[in-house]
Structure formats: C-alpha cells, structure tokens
Amino acid sequence: MKAIVQSAYGAPDDVLALRDVPQPSIRDDEVLVRVRAASMHPDIWHTVNGVPYALRIMGGGLRGPKNPVLGTDVAGEVEAVGGAVSRFQVGDAVFGEIVSGNQWTNGGAYAEYAAARESRLAPKPSGVTFEQAASVPTSALIALRAVRGEGRVRSGQSVLVNGAGGGVGTMAVQIARAAGAYVTAVDSSGKADMLRSIGAEHVIDYAQEDFTRTGERYDVIVDLAGNHRGGGCGRSSRLTAPTCSWATSTSTAAPTIAGSAASAASSA
Numbered sequence: 001m002k003a004i005v006q007s008a009y010g011a012p013d014d015v016l017a018l019r020d021v022p023q024p025s026i027r028d029d030e031v032l033v034r035v036r037a038a039s040m041h042p043d044i045w046h047t048v049n050g051v052p053y054a055l056r057i058m059g060g061g062l063r064g065p066k067n068p069v070l071g072t073d074v075a076g077e078v079e080a081v082g083g084a085v086s087r088f089q090v091g092d093a094v095f096g097e098i099v100s101g102n103q104w105t106n107g108g109a110y111a112e113y114a115a116a117r118e119s120r121l122a123p124k125p126s127g128v129t130f131e132q133a134a135s136v137p138t139s140a141l142i143a144l145r146a147v148r149g150e151g152r153v154r155s156g157q158s159v160l161v162n163g164a165g166g167g168v169g170t171m172a173v174q175i176a177r178a179a180g181a182y183v184t185a186v187d188s189s190g191k192a193d194m195l196r197s198i199g200a201e202h203v204i205d206y207a208q209e210d211f212t213r214t215g216e217r218y219d220v221i222v223d224l225a226g227n228h229r230g231g232g233c234g235r236s237s238r239l240t241a242p243t244c245s246w247a248t249s250t251s252t253a254a255p256t257i258a259g260s261a262a263s264a265a266s267s268a
C-alpha cells in the first residue's frame with residue numbers, strides 16, 4: 001500500500017516521502033480501516049520534527065520515529081476486523097484517533113490502510129463527510145478535556161473561548177454551548193458569523209478589543225491563543241497543547257478576569 005513515510009526527525013521536505021509499505025496486520029482487538037481521509041494538527045508537526053525532545057523518550061522513538069507512518073486522526077471504511085471485535089463489521093464507516101496514550105507518536109493514518117483498536121473508533125454519522133469526521137478527533141478531545149474536564153462547565157455558566165475560530169476552539173464553543181453555557185468567542189472578525197452559527201452568543205474581534213480589559217467576568221476561560229501573558233489565561237502560552245481552562249470564581253476580584261485560577265492547564 002502507499003503511505004507517507006518518515007525516515008528521521010527533521011523538516012518535512014527532508015524526511016517525508018510517499019512510499020510502498022506492507023499493509024498493517026491486525027490483532028484480535030483491532031480493525032483494519034481503508035482510509036478515506038486523515039487530518040493534520042499541531043501534534044503532527046511535533047512528531048515530524050521530533051521536538052520537544054521528551055516525545056522521543058515518551059515512546060516516539062529515540063533515534064528516529066518508531067512507527068514510520070505518520071498520522072493519528074482517520075476516517076474510512078472497515079476493511080477487516082479482528083476476532084474479538086464486536087462493535088464493527090466490514091463496510092462500516094468509522095472515524096477516530098488511532099494512537100493510544102501519548103499523542104506525540106505516529107499512528108499510521110497517512111496510508112491507504114490503518115490498523116486501530118476497536119475502542120479508538122466510533123461510527124461515522126451519515127450526515128458527516130469522511131473529511132469532516134477525520135478533522136474532529138484530536139481537536140475535539142482537547143476541547144472536551146478543557147471544557148468538561150479542567151473547566152467543568154455547567155449549564156448557565158459564562159464561558160469565554162480565546163482562539164474560538166480554530167480547530168480546537170470551534171469544538172470548545174459547541175461543547176460549552178451544548179452544556180448550556182453562555183459562550184463568548186474571541187477571534188478575528190471574519191469568523192464572527194461562523195462563530196455565532198455554532199453557538200456563540202457574543203463575539204469579540206481580538207484586533208479591536210482586549211477581552212481582559214472589558215471588565216466582563218467569566219466563570220471559565222478556555223484559552224487556546226495564549227496571547228495574554230499575565231492576564232486572562234496567560235500561562236497557557238507556555239504550553240505545547242494549551243488546553244488551559246481557567247475555572248474562575250466570580251466572587252473574587254482580580255485585575256483582568258474575575259477570580260483566581262481553580263485549575264491548571266494540562267497537555268493533551
């Protein structure tokens with residue numbers, strides 16, 4: 001089969017190539033997916049470049065990538081199932097993030113076929129294209145952890161998403177809205193209509209207004225842009241995957257946003 005193969009850590013032009021490789025074999029609990037779409041996100045950049053160096057000892061591979069085939073997020077059709085697989089049959093449309101644990105590893109999604117544990121896949125809704133489905137898993141996982149995990153967003157709360165128009169932000173807006181929160185979205189003006197269409201009640205153009213200086217108070221700030229050092233959710237700017245949600249208390253005063261941080265950021 002054809003696959004995008006990574007020969008070493010380095011610049012994409014130097015280390016990536018389209019090559020013929022053996023089709024992956026599957027274990028009992030795995031599904032062989034005929035890949036129809038795979039997506040790109042910032043962790044792919046990390047695995048190609050091999051930075052931060054910690055990813056190499058975290059399972060990525062010390063001298064070079066342990067798994068040479070790139071990609072973690074995939075959508076496609078089930079080609080074959082292992083003996084213990086019970087949720088999927090040949091022909092089912094599925095999507096998922098096919099690495100487990102450390103996301104700074106190659107999962108093998110950039111290929112004609114990819115092996116994935118059954119537990120890493122979900123049925124693809126019929127109204128969603130393969131391309132749309134493949135773009136969801138890692139971004140939505142980060143958003144889910146930020147909004148429901150760190151942020152513990154509840155119905156009726158006021159949530160601000162900084163960097164709301166991007167891959168993670170659009171998911172965070174929708175998840176917060178689905179939880180019953182009132183969402184303020186911060187991003188560039190061209191995305192305002194889109195952000196309102198996915199559930200933001202209020203939109204701030206970051207080029208026109210600094211949300212840390214409006215005097216508004218929020219219960220939770222999900223900071224994905226990380227551009228407010230010393231204000232807002234500024235510490236997120238130092239994180240590789242800033243799924244930083246700062247849960248704040250409206251009862252305590254602070255210079256820019258209400259309250260003190262009740263939760264710290266975690267990487268994806």
Ligand SMILES: NC(=O)c1ccc[n+]([C@@H]2O[C@H](COP(=O)([O-])OP(=O)(O)OC[C@H]3O[C@@H](n4cnc5c(N)ncnc54)[C@H](OP(=O)(O)O)[C@@H]3O)[C@@H](O)[C@H]2O)c1
Pocket residue numbers: 041042043138139140142162163164165166167168169186187188206224225227240241242243268
């Ligand atoms: N997506 C993933 O799966 C993934 C995986 C690992 C880590 N991460 C990390 O998570 C963070 C967000 O990722 P992402 O994929 O959502 O990025 P993205 O798609 O590039 O979105 C970032 C958004 O922030 C907006 N923005 C830029 N400057 C801003 C400012 N000053 N104030 C408010 N918004 C601003 C951008 O708008 P413009 O178009 O105007 O620039 C864009 O809409 C990044 O730090 C990324 O490294 C993401």
